[in-house]
Amino acid sequence: MKIKNSQILISLLGAIALLTTAGYYYVFILGAPQLDPPQEQANTGLKFQLATFNSQAMGAVRSYGVILPPDYHKNQQKRYPVIFLLHGGHDDARAYADKYAIIEVLHELYQTKKLPPSIVITPDGNDNRGSSPLYDPDYFDGPNGKVGTLIGSELVQVVKSRYRTLEKPQFWALGGISSGGWGAFNIGLRYLNNFDILFSHSGYFTDSSGSQNSPEQIVQQLPIPDRKQLRIYLDAGVNDTNLLASTKAFNATLNQLGIAHVFYAFPGGHGLSGADIGWNYFHKHLKDSLSYVGKQFKNLGVRI
Numbered sequence: 345m346k347i348k349n350s351q352i353l354i355s356l357l358g359a360i361a362l363l364t365t366a367g368y369y370y371v372f373i374l375g376a377p378q379l380d381p382p383q384e385q386a387n388t389g390l391k392f393q394l395a396t397f398n399s400q401a402m403g404a405v406r407s408y409g410v411i412l413p414p415d416y417h418k419n420q421q422k423r424y425p426v427i428f429l430l431h432g433g434h435d436d437a438r439a440y441a442d443k444y445a446i447i448e449v450l451h452e453l454y455q456t457k458k459l460p461p462s463i464v465i466t467p468d469g470n471d472n473r474g475s476s477p478l479y480d481p482d483y484f485d486g487p488n489g490k491v492g493t494l495i496g497s498e499l500v501q502v503v504k505s506r507y508r509t510l511e512k513p514q515f516w517a518l519g520g521i522s523s524g525g526w527g528a529f530n531i532g533l534r535y536l537n538n539f540d541i542l543f544s545h546s547g548y549f550t551d552s553s554g555s556q557n558s559p560e561q562i563v564q565q566l567p568i569p570d571r572k573q574l575r576i577y578l579d580a581g582v583n584d585t586n587l588l589a590s591t592k593a594f595n596a597t598l599n600q601l602g603i604a605h606v607f608y609a610f611p612g613g614h615g616l617s618g619a620d621i622g623w624n625y626f627h628k629h630l631k632d633s634l635s636y637v638g639k640q641f642k643n644l645g646v647r648i
Contacts, residue, residue, distance in 0.1 A: 413461030430520030459638030483527025519543035581613020
């Protein structure tokens with residue numbers, strides 16, 4: 345009997361060890377991929393491409409993704425607005441294409457005239473530590489690299505030199521998901537000479553590194569002319585309790601400061617499966633944020 349019980353115990357411990365290893369691999373190595381990811385539409389005419397440049401800010405070759413508008417190569421005189429999309433933790437420059445089906449989002453918005461054709465850029469926002477599910481990227485200039493300068497200034501100049509962009513900041517938008525939402529505001533509020541439109545999906549607005557990297561504090565220090573030029577979109581999933589609370593608090597601050605913005609609390613949030621969960625949440629509501637961005641561009645006379 346004792347031998348049999350010992351065998352059962354060993355089998356049980358083996359099964360637990362196997363499950364633990366599988367769980368570790370799924371979460372920490374694969375990055376907890378979505379069980380029911382959004383589907384990319386075929387034959388949109390849009391193409392995601394990776395490009396690189398030598399970054400002085402980071403002292404390394406860095407990558408970014410680019411999706412050019414459908415008519416980019418037809419009219420060599422036409423210039424376009426620009427949208428930067430920042431990824432969250434354990435992501436990279438490919439995340440919007442590989443996980444969030446951004447091509448399908450853009451195709452739908454172009455077809456429905458909700459977004460003028462735009463140059464879409466997806467930077468690699470990881471710092472010198474690389475990508476890990478154990479921590480968010482440092483979207484600021486700090487001990488792990490000058491990511492703020494990389495995205496807010498250096499990559500802006502690279503994009504302007506390589507593509508036919510509209511120059512003024514009112515035609516440039518910067519947004520992100522999760523920690524990328526925080527990054528968009530932490531960087532964007534410092535570089536209002538480059539970006540007038542900022543947006544966040546289930547992001548946060550205070551950071552453990554201190555008030556110097558907390559948009560909740562930075563926005564209150566802006567001069568009144570800078571506040572007037574801002575256009576902001578915010579959303580958060582009701583399942584993301586802490587992120588929703590942070591977004592609500594930031595929304596209240598924007599109301600107090602009289603900064604033009606919209607805020608939505610949507611069903612769902614972070615997670616691994618469900619129509620309003622994880623990658624599906626971000627895919628779905630990128631259509632909302634980019635429609636808002638499109639409205640700002642159109643209000644300034646950008647033609648569809």
